[in-house]
């Protein structure tokens with residue numbers, strides 16, 4: 001009788017342990033004011049742009065602080081380029097489609113590949129985790145013009161056109177920061 005009773009209890013214990021493990025794996029999220037608003041000051045939706053593109057971040061009802069700084073109702077900006085909103089219960093990925101501005105920046109100057117792009121902001125907490133509820137801007141679409149050729153012979157002389165040429169080698173997801181100059185981040 002004894003061994004049978006043990007076998008009956010074992011699945012319950014395993015289920016409880018599994019539930020606790022799942023609970024423990026949850027990443028803590030930070031509450032944010034219900035009336036906070038995140039938006040793109042510029043460019044505007046539908047804008048046609050030339051490289052380099054300056055993107056300005058707008059935030060109402062919360063403040064900006066560098067990543068890692070614990071301060072109530074603050075976070076840092078993330079820019080999604082051609083990517084949907086990331087999962088709310090995980091840190092925001094860090095890749096060519098998810099740019100982190102962990103220094104507390106409120107604008108960025110980028111070189112985007114020619115063509116259409118979708119831009120969207122998300123404010124996240126000191127650990128790069130989306131707020132509860134997530135704070136996202138409306139996504140916008142922009143079109144980046146191909147750099148004009150400058151010389152009569154069609155050579156690519158300017159720095160900006162060099163950047164665009166490097167960017168176009170990398171595919172639509174590629175971008176380069178101003179500080180990275182001609183080094184494409186692909």
Ligand SMILES: [Cu+2]
Nearest residue numbers: 067100102128
């Ligand atoms: Cu971040």
